[in-house]
Amino acid sequence: MRIALIGQPNCGKSTLFNQVAGYKAETGNFHGTTVTYTESRLRLGGKVVEIVDLPGLYTLEEGSPAEQEVLRYLQSHAVDVIVNVVDAMRLTSGLELTLELLDLKRPLLLAVNMMDEAAARGLEIDFETLSKILGVPVLPLVASKGRGVREVFLTAQYLAETRRLPQPTLIEQFQPAAVMIATEPEMPFQVMDLEQRHRLARQIGAQVMHWGARRVTWRDRLDDLLLHPVGGYFFLVLVLWGFFQLVYSFGKFAEVPLLAFFEQVTALLRSWLGGENLLFYLLDSTVQGVAAGAAIVLPYLVPFLLGLSLLEDIGYLPRVAFLMDSFLHRLGLHGKAIVPFILGYGCNVPAVMATRILEDERDRLVAAALSVLVPCAARISVVFGLVAFYLGPLPALGLYLLNLLVIAFTGLFLLRLLPEPTPGLILEMPPLRIPTLRVIGSKVWFRVRQFVTEAWPLLIIGSVVLEILQLFGAERWFNFVLRPLTWVLGLPDATGVPLVFGILRKELSLVMLGQALGSTHFDQVLQPIQMLTFTTFVMFYLPCLATLGALKRELGGKRMLQVSVLTILIALIVGLGVRLAGMIFWG
Amino acid sequence: MKLTEVKPGLKVRILRVDRHGVRQRLALHGLLEGDVVRLKRAAPWNGPLLLEVGEREVALGRGIAEKIEVEPLTCALP
Numbered sequence: 114m115r116i117a118l119i120g121q122p123n124c125g126k127s128t129l130f131n132q133v134a135g136y137k138a139e140t141g142n143f144h145g146t147t148v149t150y151t152e153s154r155l156r157l158g159g160k161v162v163e164i165v166d167l168p169g170l171y172t173l174e175e176g177s178p179a180e181q182e183v184l185r186y187l188q189s190h191a192v193d194v195i196v197n198v199v200d201a202m203r204l205t206s207g208l209e210l211t212l213e214l215l216d217l218k219r220p221l222l223l224a225v226n227m228m229d230e231a232a233a234r235g236l237e238i239d240f241e242t243l244s245k246i247l248g249v250p251v252l253p254l255v256a257s258k259g260r261g262v263r264e265v266f267l268t269a270q271y272l273a274e275t276r277r278l279p280q281p282t283l284i285e286q287f288q289p290a291a292v293m294i295a296t297e298p299e300m301p302f303q304v305m306d307l308e309q310r311h312r313l314a315r316q317i318g319a320q321v322m323h324w325g326a327r328r329v330t331w332r333d334r335l336d337d338l339l340l341h342p343v344g345g346y347f348f349l350v351l352v353l354w355g356f357f358q359l360v361y362s363f364g365k366f367a368e369v370p371l372l373a374f375f376e377q378v379t380a381l382l383r384s385w386l387g388g389e390n391l392l393f394y395l396l397d398s399t400v401q402g403v404a405a406g407a408a409i410v411l412p413y414l415v416p417f418l419l420g421l422s423l424l425e426d427i428g429y430l431p432r433v434a435f436l437m438d439s440f441l442h443r444l445g446l447h448g449k450a451i452v453p454f455i456l457g458y459g460c461n462v463p464a465v466m467a468t469r470i471l472e473d474e475r476d477r478l479v480a481a482a483l484s485v486l487v488p489c490a491a492r493i494s495v496v497f498g499l500v501a502f503y504l505g506p507l508p509a510l511g512l513y514l515l516n517l518l519v520i521a522f523t524g525l526f527l528l529r530l531l532p533e534p535t536p537g538l539i540l541e542m543p544p545l546r547i548p549t550l551r552v553i554g555s556k557v558w559f560r561v562r563q564f565v566t567e568a569w570p571l572l573i574i575g576s577v578v579l580e581i582l583q584l585f586g587a588e589r590w591f592n593f594v595l596r597p598l599t600w601v602l603g604l605p606d607a608t609g610v611p612l613v614f615g616i617l618r619k620e621l622s623l624v625m626l627g628q629a630l631g632s633t634h635f636d637q638v639l640q641p642i643q644m645l646t647f648t649t650f651v652m653f654y655l656p657c658l659a660t661l662g663a664l665k666r667e668l669g670g671k672r673m674l675q676v677s678v679l680t681i682l683i684a685l686i687v688g689l690g691v692r693l694a695g696m697i698f699w700g
Numbered sequence: 701m702k703l704t705e706v707k708p709g710l711k712v713r714i715l716r717v718d719r720h721g722v723r724q725r726l727a728l729h730g731l732l733e734g735d736v737v738r739l740k741r742a743a744p745w746n747g748p749l750l751l752e753v754g755e756r757e758v759a760l761g762r763g764i765a766e767k768i769e770v771e772p773l774t775c776a777l778p
Contacts, residue, residue, distance in 0.1 A: 171728050202755050206730040307727050315754075342744040435759050439747040447761055472725070537722075538748050538761030539729050 115163040115191060116269050119183065119214065120198035121207050122169030123543050125226040127151075128552065129198060129256040130166035133266065136555035138166045139463065141425035143452065144541050148179045148469045150186055157270050164266075165190075171206075172307060173213050178469040187217070193273035194220040196265060198254070201231035201238060202544065205318030211247065212310045215279045220272040223251045224265045229258065230544070235325020243321040248280035257549050332545045339432050339545075349436060352429070356420045357513070361506050364413035364497050371408035372633065375400060391584075398580035398628065402573030405624035406565075409498040410572075414490050414564060415557065421459050422556045426548030430455050431540060438538050444524030445531075447538040450480040457487030459560065461656050464489075465663040479527050481668055482676045485656040486520050486683065488513070491568070491619035492652055498623055500648050503636045508645065516652060519687055523679075568618050575614050575621045579628050582610070588629070602646050602688050605630065605639070615651055617658055622651050642695035649691045654684035703739070703749065703760075703768040711738045712770035722767045729758060736773065 118126040122144035130138050134153035151166045170180040186192075197214050199207030204225065214221055225238060244251040250268050254261040271277075338344055378400050386393040424430060434451040441447055449471060457464035464484040468477040488496060501509035582588040588610045592599070595609030607629040615622030626647070627633040635644060655677055656664070664673040706712055714735050717723035726732070731753060738752040748759045760768075 171730065174728070205754055206756060209730060308732055311727075311730065311732050318754075340741055340743070340750070431759075435743055435748055435750065438743060438759070438761060439745040442746075442761070537763035538759060539725055539764060540748075540759045541729065542750060542757035542759055544757075 114160070114193045114270070114273050115165065116194050116196055116266070116273070117165050117167060117187070117190075117192040118196050118198055119167055119210075120169060121171055121200070121203070121210055122541065124169065124198045124200040124203070124207065125254075125256045126169065126198045127166050129196075129224070129226070129254070129262065129265070130164065131552075131555070132256055132259050132262045134164065134166075136559045139559075140552065140556065141422075141430070143425065143428060143431045143543055144169065144470065148466050149182060155266070157266055160270075162270065165192075170210070172210060174307065177472050182469075192219060194222065194269045196222050196224055196269050198224045198226050198256075201225045201227050201236060201253075202234065204238065204322060205314055208314035208317055209307075209310045212313060215247065215249070215281055218278055220269075220277055221249045221279050222265065222269050222272055223247065223249055224254045224261075225251060226254045226256050228253045228261075229255045230546075234330070235328075237323045237325075239321040239323070243317070246281065246317055246321070248282060257552060335545055336432075339429070340435060345432075345436050349433060352424070356424075357506070357510060359420055360413055360417045360493070361497065361501055361509070363416040365502065367412035368408055368498070368502060371412065372404070375404035375408055376633075378404075394580050394584060395577060398576045399573055401628055401633070402569075402576030402624060404633075405572050405576070405620065405627070406569040409623060410491075410494040410564065410569075410620050411561070413493050413497045415561060417490055417493055418459065418557045418560050419553070421455075422553050422560075423548060424455075426546065426553060426556075428543045428545045431542050434538075434540055435542065444479075444483075444521060445528035446476060446479055446483075446524065449538055449540050450476065450483075453480050453484040454487055457484040457489060458493075459490055461485050461487065461489045461660040462663045465660060465667055468667060475531050478668060478672060479524070479531065481664060482527060482679060483520050483524055485660055485664070485676060485680060486516070486523060486653060488516055488652050489619065490564075491657065494620050495623045495648055495651050499626075499635055499644050503644060504641055508641075512645070512648060512652065515649070515687070515691075519653065519683060523683060568620060571618050572620055572624050575617065576624055576628060579610060579614070579625050583628075598685075601685070602650060603692050604643055604647055608647060612650070612654075615657075616655050619651060619657055642692065642699055645695060646688050646692045650684045650688040652684075653687055654681050656680065701770060701772070703765040703770050704762060706739045706770060706772070708739050708741050711736060711773040713737075713773060714768060715771055716769040718767040718769065722764055726764070726768075730756070731758065737770075 118130055120126050127138040127140040127147050130151065130153070131140065133155050137153055138147060138151040147166060147168045149168065153164055155162055155164050165186070167183045167186060168179040170183050173184060195214055195217070197211050199211065211223060223243070231238065240251045240253065250272070252261060252265050252268060254265055256262065339348060379397055382393060382396055382400065386396070430452065433455070434449060437451055438447055441450055452470060453464040453467040456467050461484060464487065465481050468480045468484070471477045471480055496509050496512055500512060579588065591613055592606050592609035595612060596606065599606060599608050608626065610629050611622040611625035614625050627635070630638040632638050639647070655661070661673060661677065664676055703712070714731070714733050714737065716733060717726060731737070735753065740750040740752050740757065742749050746762050748761045749765050751758050751760060
């Protein structure tokens with residue numbers, strides 16, 4: 114049996130899904146978090162059922178690629194029952210999709226989510242009447258707190274087993290015009306177009322929704338501040354600064370003792386095994402790989418993901434889009450493109466995938482090309498572990514600002530290259546929400562686990578591989594081939610290998626750098642300007658392998674190559690610029 | 701009048717959307733001719749407009765808002 118979760122964007126489908134499947138689908142309080150479907154198995158009343166979380170969509174009529182994904186799924190998979198999730202506060206607009214789903218002639222259940230928020234706003238919904246009008250079961254739900262989840266799935270299972278189809282008999286009492294157009298009276302909605310559904314949904318909504326007195330809530334007051342023409346930008350800078358400080362101070366606090374600990378381990382190994390044998394080399398490089406993950410990456414990654422998850426779940430990101438729309442317009446994009454950008458700070462892969470929420474193909478290309486320039490969490494470990502740790506927070510912040518400038522200039526350049534007008538912004542502004550600790554916790558864990566299971570082993574293997582290469586003297590070949598590059602950038606010979614392996618995972622370039630140079634005390638083997646040049650180059654050149662794969666899937670192989678060449682050129686130019694600026698500055 | 705000429709805080713009814721493409725995209729987001737919306741706020745530097753549409757809030761870029769012809773429902777105070 115297969116249960117599909119369908120609903121408008123940001124109605125809480127993924128939150129409901131995660132309640133029963135464990136944290137598998139990314140969630141966030143903004144539109145377009147889910148751009149592909151996620152499936153999971155679930156034991157329900159002794160039976161195993163498949164459940165699928167689909168991207169949010171407004172209508173089954175054609176739209177963005179994320180919406181087409183839903184249609185393709187419905188056509189290619191046998192879905193036994195549809196759970197239509199709607200946001201209680203936006204019930205009226207949600208019903209437009211529900212009316213369309215009735216047409217699919219499959220068992221259907223309406224789950225009215227966010228009932229806690231509705232109650233706080235004094236909204237009462239007449240479930241019984243709504244259920245009679247639509248001819249489907251209607252259940253209340255608070256997915257974020259797990260209330261009503263069991264009932265929803267048990268009812269869904271019952272509907273699927275009994276194959277009970279929707280029986281919207283009472284719907285004819287509404288808007289006779291819409292029904293009269295129908296040629297077959299028993300199937301009144303087949304001829305309903307978007308506009309008719311819109312009117313019908315409003316009439317139904319008016320009958321079943323009873324609003325309390327409209328009050329000015331804390332949400333309105335907070336929005337007055339967050340979206341204020343002057344204060345909003347001030348606040349934005351404050352938030353970003355606070356974010357940066359959080360990551361920097363926590364990371365530094367944890368990095369120093371952890372590095373010291375792993376040095377002790379190495380010293381211990383040396384005294385046990387003696388310094389000059391194969392076993393020592395292998396064990397030592399393994400320890401270095403472990404140390405890099407534990408001492409250099411995780412201390413910055415965890416606070417970073419925590420901060421990003423908080424901003425996502427509060428719903429601050431669409432507000433940033435609102436504030437930044439006019440700037441993005443000058444780069445030939447609109448505010449919606451901020452979603453891939455901000456996701457890019459976590460990881461470039463979801464960022465590239467999130468470009469699906471943009472309607473226009475050219476917009477998707479530009480947004481993807483720019484979002485791979487955004488320094489992801491992996492590159493953060495290089496920026497923080499190298500530059501911030503040895504040179505202080507200001508140069509690190511400077512690199513971030515430089516990054517923004519480079520993205521802006523690249524945007525302008527692409528605008529020249531592809532000068533089509535962008536269609537302009539249409540963006541739903543979700544209400545501000547207080548995130549639940551549980552969702553934030555599982556989200557951070559979900560993303561940290563990805564690093565621990567996917568990237569960390571690679572770091573360790575990479576570290577060992579480099580050690581072996583060095584034993585056989587093979588790393589010289591890599592360094593020789595890359596010498597023109599490292600020479601131009603004024604970097605030591607040995608940085609060639611770390612730069613090559615950085616393509617696998619950006620953290621690798623830092624881990625291997627320590628090993629290639631023979632010391633993790635980077636201040637003893639690199640000059641400040643070399644640290645800056647190296648980090649700048651790592652920040653921009655070729656996105657990692659996983660991102661390249663995402664680019665190929667979303668844009669095609671040719672576009673992927675073009676974006677790759679572009680990033681290498683940018684990395685070279687900016688890296689050289691930083692080197693020259695440093696030579697002038699430091700003399 | 702155009703939506704871009706409306707003062708924040710006013711309620712207006714959407715009369716007409718000029719471009720077919722824009723009309724379709726708005727319809728997909730649940731905004732149709734005849735709907736009543738309230739202009740909540742406008743972002744500076746020619747930024748987007750924030751509309752209250754029933755119980756939802758939707759931000760529209762200026763380029764989109766310019767294509768929307770509206771009529772005011774209440775008189776603006778002098």
